[in-house]
Amino acid sequence: MNADVVTVLLALCATVGIYVFNVGRRKKFYPPGPPTVPLLGNAHLVPNEYAHLRFTEWARAYGDIYSLMVGNGVIAILTSHKAVKEIIDVQGNYTADRPQTTIGDTVTGGVHMAQAHSDDPRWSILRRAVRSVLTKQKCEEHWPIQRAESVQLMRDIIHDPHSYHKHVKRYTFSVISSIVYGARFPRFDSKECTDFYNMIDKWSELMEPGRHPPIDLLPVLKLIPERFALWRQESKVVRQMQHHLYFHMLDCVRGRLARSEGVGAFMEDIIQTQDQLGLDRELMAYLGGVLLEGGADTTASYLNSLHLAMVAFPEVQKKAHEELDRVVGPDRLPTLEDIPSLPYVRAIIREVHRWRPAAPLGLPHASTQEVQYNGYVLPKGSTIFINIWGINHDPELFERPEDFWPDRFMKNEHGMRDGVDVSAWRDKLIFGGGKRVCPGTNLAHNSVNFNTALLLWAFTFEQSVDPVTKRPLTPDVWDYTKGLFIMPNKFPSEIVPRSRARVELITQSLRDSSALYSQFETQLDADDKTYLESTWRSLS
Numbered sequence: 001m002n003a004d005v006v007t008v009l010l011a012l013c014a015t016v017g018i019y020v021f022n023v024g025r026r027k028k029f030y031p032p033g034p035p036t037v038p039l040l041g042n043a044h045l046v047p048n049e050y051a052h053l054r055f056t057e058w059a060r061a062y063g064d065i066y067s068l069m070v071g072n073g074v075i076a077i078l079t080s081h082k083a084v085k086e087i088i089d090v091q092g093n094y095t096a097d098r099p100q101t102t103i104g105d106t107v108t109g110g111v112h113m114a115q116a117h118s119d120d121p122r123w124s125i126l127r128r129a130v131r132s133v134l135t136k137q138k139c140e141e142h143w144p145i146q147r148a149e150s151v152q153l154m155r156d157i158i159h160d161p162h163s164y165h166k167h168v169k170r171y172t173f174s175v176i177s178s179i180v181y182g183a184r185f186p187r188f189d190s191k192e193c194t195d196f197y198n199m200i201d202k203w204s205e206l207m208e209p210g211r212h213p214p215i216d217l218l219p220v221l222k223l224i225p226e227r228f229a230l231w232r233q234e235s236k237v238v239r240q241m242q243h244h245l246y247f248h249m250l251d252c253v254r255g256r257l258a259r260s261e262g263v264g265a266f267m268e269d270i271i272q273t274q275d276q277l278g279l280d281r282e283l284m285a286y287l288g289g290v291l292l293e294g295g296a297d298t299t300a301s302y303l304n305s306l307h308l309a310m311v312a313f314p315e316v317q318k319k320a321h322e323e324l325d326r327v328v329g330p331d332r333l334p335t336l337e338d339i340p341s342l343p344y345v346r347a348i349i350r351e352v353h354r355w356r357p358a359a360p361l362g363l364p365h366a367s368t369q370e371v372q373y374n375g376y377v378l379p380k381g382s383t384i385f386i387n388i389w390g391i392n393h394d395p396e397l398f399e400r401p402e403d404f405w406p407d408r409f410m411k412n413e414h415g416m417r418d419g420v421d422v423s424a425w426r427d428k429l430i431f432g433g434g435k436r437v438c439p440g441t442n443l444a445h446n447s448v449n450f451n452t453a454l455l456l457w458a459f460t461f462e463q464s465v466d467p468v469t470k471r472p473l474t475p476d477v478w479d480y481t482k483g484l485f486i487m488p489n490k491f492p493s494e495i496v497p498r499s500r501a502r503v504e505l506i507t508q509s510l511r512d513s514s515a516l517y518s519q520f521e522t523q524l525d526a527d528d529k530t531y532l533e534s535t536w537r538s539l540s
């Protein structure tokens with residue numbers, strides 16, 4: 001029986017189940033919406049009439065939550081900013097849990113912070129540690145690393161524009177790895193970088209909703225022997241990949257400390273205070289791993305969506321170029337301090353986040369107590385998704401919601417239709433909410449702000465031309481990867497430096513950063529060293 005048929009059957013059972021449940025308990029539960037196939041996954045980006053917006057329509061019929069009952073659990077999809085504020089923020093003490101994930105736990109052994117239960121003391125310890133390295137003040141200390149890596153990103157794009165996707169992934173991985181482990185990686189093909197992205201691809205595939213039978217909702221499915229249970233086999237592979245990489249990264253830091261070659265990286269502090277913090281080797285390894293996972297693909301998703309938007313909507317780029325030429329000019333690189341004087345660039349940033357949020361349904365929360373909203377009740381143990389996509393594309397909030405149209409943010413602060421009640425609105429919706437809100441927002445903002453200004457200052461993004469028909473190749477703005485975190489699939493484009501002088505300025509900035517780079521290059525392998533030698537030779 002295929003997954004879609006299973007889903008329909010489950011949803012039908014759910015409809016009956018919740019009815020009996022409600023009548024039995026004499027409580028006013030959210031009535032279930034119509035079943036959706038596939039349940040949550042795989043349908044993020046089918047235009048308009050599909051998943052997230054359907055959730056929005058159905059939810060509106062019942063007052064802004066779309067809910068359904070599957071097996072013995074309720075899944076609620078919050079589809080208004082008011083519901084998010086009330087349920088995730090105001091009642092955050094009861095909605096900060098994560099749903100049980102047998103597959104996740106099989107991979108990580110329960111030590112992954114983003115999946116940990118809210119009453120697990122290890123979650124609080126890990127979250128405190130993660131927050132300590134990502135405060136606003138700490139991010140100011142990380143800024144030189146971010147800036148230097150952005151300069152390499154520009155240089156990589158000049159050198160090989162058709163590998164933009166890879167350059168961006170290298171950049172995000174290298175930034176977070178430098179901060180956490182004190183180790184940077186100059187090539188996408190650097191072993192740790194490719195190991196990481198190979199693992200992430202497999203990990204995302206494994207966790208994709210709908211890919212495997214719903215074992216958490218129907219625990220009887222766990223009895224299926226391993227040779228027939230693909231999820232068990234795949235979990236083992238991902239576990240090995242994670243262990244290999246995360247323990248290796250940790251051990252390299254230990255080695256450096258033993259040789260008294262510390263560079264002030266986060267993991268050095270953690271290793272030195274391990275006993276005080278109560279962290280064993282595995283928890284430390286996963287603490288680093290969760291930061292790599294949180295920091296790498298999300299920011300890469302933003303930078304790839306920006307690329308797509310600039311190629312698909314050239315009139316937007318033209319306005320940004322005009323603004324950057326007026327405020328920054330051709331004789332210097334933009335800085336973070338320029339951002340307040342660049343309202344149109346800021347509007348582009350907000351529009352990319354609105355148009356293509358990196359995590360369209362956030363990460364699932366779970367309730368540890370009955371939660372009330374709008375006169376209805378969500379039972380204890382409900383799984384709760386924030387429908388970031390649906391809210392960001394709600395036609396009642398946003399005019400022309402499917403269009404990439406930064407000017408909406410020039411018209412008013414939130415980019416919304418006139419007259420919309422914004423009292424419960426939070427601009428940080430794309431970062432989730434409540435006690436689980438993304439701890440990486442400061443680092444992400446610096447990256448996103450600086451790179452947007454720098455990319456648009458340095459380059460023109462253009463459509464490629466079909467070599468046979470000579471027609472421009474318009475990218476498909478719906479062609480995205482599937483899963484909880486999304487990314488545009490590779491598409492043809494040309495990225496052209498805006499002037500020779502700008503290339504010179506980037507090259508000079510790269511040379512100026514050489515001392516900073518070398519601080520973080522003590523663990524490179526022979527291939528990376530050879531690559532760096534030839535790069536510096538070509539620049540001298």
Ligand code: HEM
Pocket residue numbers: 113114115127130176290291292294295296298299302358359362363364365430431432433434435436437438439440441443444
């Ligand atoms: C544009 C960039 C980013 C976006 C859109 C983003 C989005 C999110 C979202 C939606 C969540 C789930 C929040 C919730 O459960 O309500 C999350 C959690 C998380 N993010 Fe981010 N994130 C970004 C960057 C980062 C960075 C740079 C880091 C760290 C270096 C990071 C680390 C984490 C961690 C550790 C969690 C799990 C928190 C927990 O479960 O307690 N994120 N992020």
